[in-house]
Amino acid sequence: MSLLRQVALGVAGLVVLGLSGCANPPGKPGPGPEVVNPDSIADFAVLYKANCAGCHGFDGKGGAAIALGDPVYLAVADDAVLRRVATEGVPGTSMPAFAKSKGGMLTEKQVEIIAHGIREKWAKPDVLRGADPPPYAATTAGNSSRGADVYTIFCASCHGIAGKGGKASSIVNGSFLALMSDQELRTIVIVGRPELGAPDWRGNVPGKSMSAQDVSDVVAWLASQRAQFPGEPYPQTDKSTGGTR
Helix, strand or coil: CCHHHHHHHHHHHHHHHHHHHCCCCCCCCCCCCCCCCHHHCCCHHHHHHHHCHHHHCHHHCCCCCCCCCCHHHHHHCCHHHHHHHHHHCCCCCCCCCCEHHHCCCECHHHHHHHHHHHHHHHCCCCCCCCCCCCCCCCCCCCCHHHHHHHHHHHCHHHHCHHHCCCCCCCCCCHHHHHCCCHHHHHHHHHHCEHHHCECCCCCCECCECCCHHHHHHHHHHHHHCCCCCCCCCCCCEECCCCEEC
16 A cells, blocks of 8 residues: 555544544533423423422322312312412412512413413312302401301311310411411311311211301401410510519
């Protein structure tokens, strides 16, 4: 082989090696999955798992918070409620705002996907079977004095005298009430917590449903048990006198 031909072949080989090296130059990541822009996620299952399941349970079955998959809840709370709560959260409670416009991480479209998906997946149009539930939001003010009597009739058999616990847990516990808004209390009184064995407004007393006013009154009574300064249950010691204040 002539010297000229050997040089030509060598140069061609270097060119091939150089071209193959350009496919993965130093510092360039190798092939792999692309990072997904969080704003582009539009799958209900993914959004629900990442943002809702931790408190409301997988498959909407409830956990630290109410079961979003409860058809009775979905019959009482309309689409506007679902969107508003997901968007704004419930100030002063454990429910945060999820919309970017309120400091959260979700776009308006993603909030809509979650609200629509919850109803599409778990709502049952005939779940109430003709029953007329108390309205989601109160239309009349509650009376805490009457609420004490309502509590005795509909709630005491499970939650004990004065709400301090019996077959079921205390519902006047300071930490519990500090984390619950009046609306959250009302929602639970109406729809119950079926995953915990708590019935809805129809099932506390056989053959006797709670009226809308009963619900408002017992919520007023529960709210009246809320500590004025949650987190400060112990009296402070007055060191100058050795007493308490």
